[in-house]
Structure formats: structure tokens, C-alpha cells
Amino acid sequence: MIKINMFSSADKVKGQGVGSAYLELIAMLKRKFPDSFDIAINSYSKADISHYHTVDPWFYLSTFSRKKRGKTVGYVHFLPETLEGSIELFSPFQKVFNWYVVSFYKRMDELVVVNPSFISKLEGIGISKDKVTYIPNFVSTEVFHEEPEEKRMALRQKLGYDEKDFVVLGAGQIQQRKGIDDFIQLAEENPDISFVWAGGFSFGKITDGYDRYKKVYDNPPKNLTFTGIIERHVLADLYNAADVFLLPSYNELFPMSILEGFNCGTPVMLRNLELYEAIIKDYYLGTDDVTDMSRALNRLYRQREELEVYRRKSREAAAFYSEENVASLWAAYYNRLLLSESSVVSQKT
Template structure:
């Protein structure tokens, strides 16, 4: 049995995809491999593998304890460029943070990325290509699944939304990087369509554009609902009543929200980013800009057969990124990196 210590504060702030990915991995390892892996959380005793999910300074200090930490695995959920439009820091502080982030990754014996498109950026930053492995995110079907029509009608009634109203749903922190400006514009330009955005200000007042977004959040258009930051157990209801899940984000790795939508059989529309082509090509509608999104939403709202076709694609994607499939990948990864480094521990 391998002793694996997870170092993470990812679940300390609600509404972050990093936290969702972390919790999914922990639950999967405990359910699938109770006799193969002994998983500990933020434990400073000796481990065979130390898996770092977040970059807290206290965790950075542990990387100097080489014999106690075993194989150091870093989980890359973001790079300096992907934080632009998320938080607004004083320029010198931002530069220091960027250097610290990359320094943390370089201290790792192995690195896991959730999207292969970020491998070149890590190599350019000085990371060894031979240490980098791509493993996709996944979402448990026990949390996100297709509900019955009766359940969906009841939830629409609870929210006060007409049974025939077309619904566009988005998830994420309310920040510029997530494309919230376009989501708001789409709602204003389509008053007959219901828009819902689940999320809030996880970074508080240092959120980029906080003052502007807070005003809209408190006084949204009549057809735009902000239910706030929701537990994942609540999100499943929103995915199920949505006709389209829309993520207009300008920068992502491998959003958990897209996988959640796939599991619920919800049609997926995204801003057409190159990074999606590496992981979910063929399973979504890609839009160039807000005008393109507007055209597609108007089209889909009058063509239910297209929604059905996209729903089938989502279910197909859900099968590919299932928990069982990805569990096997993680088992092979942990056992192989331990074998690779064990003689140097």
C-alpha cells in the first residue's frame, strides 16, 4: 500500500473548480483503491507520494524535506496567464506571485496538467518535459446526473420559471476572465430567454472589476438570475433545467463545469478556445464572440431537435470522461512515478 499525502486548501473557498477537482479525486481514490492507497490530508508524517494541489507557502517549505515527502507531485490548475482577469493585484506583488508560482512547480519531481495545451508553457518556464503528465478531470455520476422531467418541472416552479421558457445557464466566479460581461449582454439582448449564472466573488474585493459587477449582481435584468455560490449538490438541479450550458470564459484549463454539464446531458456552448480542442473537441458548440453566441442561442431556442443532438453528444463525452476510466489512469500514474523515483527517496 502506498502512503499518499494530499496537500491542499482547495476546498477552503467555495465556488472554485480547483476545489471540485480535488474533492472528486479524493473520493475516487478512497472508493476505488481503499487497499492500494492510504490517502492522508495535510499530514506532515513520512509519505511515499506528496501530491500538492495548492501552492500555499507552508506547503512550499515542506518540499525541502526530501526524505519525508517522497515523490513530490504538483497539480497544475493554473499558470500566471490564466489568472489575468481573475484578481487585481498591485503590479510588483503580481510579479512576485508569478515567480513564486513557477518556482513551486519547478520544485516538483513530477507535474500533472489537466490540459495538454499547457505543457509548452511549462516547458518555456523551465520545467522538464519528461516530468509532465496529462490526466483529465472527471466528475462523479453520483453527484451530477440526468434528472427526471418531473423533477425539472418542480424545480422550475420553485424558481418561478415558466415550463416553456428557454434557459441558458452559466457557472463560475463573477470576474472578467469568465466572460461575465458577455453573459450579461446576452441576457439584456434576449429578454424572452431566462439566463442564470451560479457563482459569486470568491476573491472578494480584489476580484477584477468587483465594483462594476457587484452593482449588476445586486440589480440584474429581470431575465437574469444570480443564485450566488451554490453547493455542488444544488448545482445539479440547475444543469438539468437548462437547455444550454454556456461558458463564455476567455481562459481555462479543463473546467469542471463542462464535465458537470456533460454528466447531466446538457447541451454545451463555449467560447471557441484552442485549448478545448485538446480535450473535448466534437462535443460542444464553439463561438467566436458574443455576436456568435447570440446567433447560436437564438437558433437553438427555436430548434429543439438541435438541443437533443447536443444532449446526445454530452452523454457521449460523459462516458469518455467517466470516473471509472480516469481512476485507472490515476492508479497507473501513482504506481509508476513511485517506481520511477523510489531508489532516490
């Protein structure tokens, strides 16, 4: 049995994708491989593999105890450039933090990225592509799955929407990077369409643009609802109740929210980003800007039969990024790490 120490503080802050990805992985490994992996959480005991999900300073210091850590793996959920528009730090602190993140990744024996486009970016900061592995995110169908039509209609009624309403759902932290400005503008310009944003201020007042967004959050347009940070099963109900899931982000890796939408069979609309080309091309309705989004939403609002085309695409994507497929990748990866570590030890002896 391979002993793996998982290091993470991601689940301490609700409403962020890193935490969701971490919890999904832990649950999957324990459920599917109970006899293969002995998993400990934030334990500094000796392990075969130490897998770091967040870049906490105490975790960084632990990497200096090489004999205890075994193979060290860093999960790359972000680079300094992807934090722009997320949190607002005093400029000198931001520079120090950016240096620290890069230093943390460079201390790892191996890195895992959720989007292959990040491999070249890591090369750009001096990390060899040979130590980087791409393993996509996934979402368990236990919580996020498509409900039958009768249940969907019941959920809509429970949320205050009837069959004729056209409901557009967005999800994630309320921050500039997520394209929240465009989402608000769409609500203001399309009063006949209902907009719901599921998420809140996970990082409180250090959220970039907090004061401005808090004013809208407290006094939104009549057709825009902010749910705040909600439990995952409630979010799953919203995906099923919505006609379209819209994520207008400017910068992403592989958002868990997109996978959640796919799993629920919800048509997905996104801003056209180059990084999506490598992972979910052809599975979503792409738009260039807020004008294009408005045009596409109004077309779907008038021609709702077209929604079924994108429901099918979401189902196809959900099958491709299924828990079963990704679980096999993680099992093979951890076993390879242990074999490579054993090989190094035998060569030294």
C-alpha cells in the first residue's frame, strides 16, 4: 500500500474551485482504491508521496525534510498571472508572493497541471516539462448529475421560476477575473431573462474590486440574484434548474464549475479562451465578448429547441471527463512515482 500525505488548506475557504477539486480527489481515491493508497491529511509523518494542493508556508518548510516526504508533488491550480483580478495585495507584497509561488513549485519533484497549456508557462519560469504531468479535473456524479425533466421542473418551481422563464446561471467567486462585470451588464440589458450568480466573496475584502462589487451584491438588478456561498448539493439543484450555465471568465485553468455544469447536462456558454481549446473544444457555446454573449442568450431564449444541442454536448463532455477515466490516470501516476523512487534508491545502493 502506498502511503500518501495530502497537504491542503483549500477546504478552509468555501466557494473556491481549488477546494472542490481537492475534496473530489480525496473522496475518489478513498472510494475507489481503499486497498492501494493509505491517505493522511496534513500529516508530517513519513510517507512515500507528499502531495501539496496549496502553497502554505508551513507546507513549504516541510519540503526540507526530504527523507520523510518521499516524492513531492505540487498541484498547479494557478500561476501568479492567473491571480490578476482575483485578489488585491499591496504591490511589494504581491511581488514577494509571486516569487514565493514560483519557488514553491520549483521545490517539488513533480508537478501536476489541470490544463496542458500550463506546461509551456511553467517552462517559461524555469521548470522542465519532464517533471510536469497533465491530469484533468473531474466531478463526481454522486452530487452533480442530470435530473429527470420532472425533477428539473420541480426545482425551478421551488426556486421561484416557471416553465416559461429563461434562467442563466453563473458560478464562482465574485471577482473581476470571473467576468462578473459582464454578467451584471447582461442582466441590466436583458430584463426578460433571469440571472443567478452562485458564489460570494471567499477572500473577503482583499477581493479585487470588493467595495464596488459589494454595492451591486447588496442592490442587484431585479432580474439578478446573488446566492452567496452555498452548499454543493444546492448548487447542483441550480445547475439542473438553469437553462444555460454561463461563465464569462477572462482567465481560467480548468474550472470545476464547467465540469459541474457538464455533469448536470446543462448547456454551457463560455468566453472564447485559448486554454479551453486543449481541453473542452466543441463541448460548449463560445462567445467573444459581452455583446456576443447577449446575442447568443437572446437567440437561445427565442429558439429554445437549440438548447438540446448543447445539452448533448455537455453529456458527451461529462462522459469523457468521468470519474472512472480520471481515477485510472491518478492510480497510474502515483504508482509510477513510487516505482521511480524505488529505482533511484536501488541505483544509490
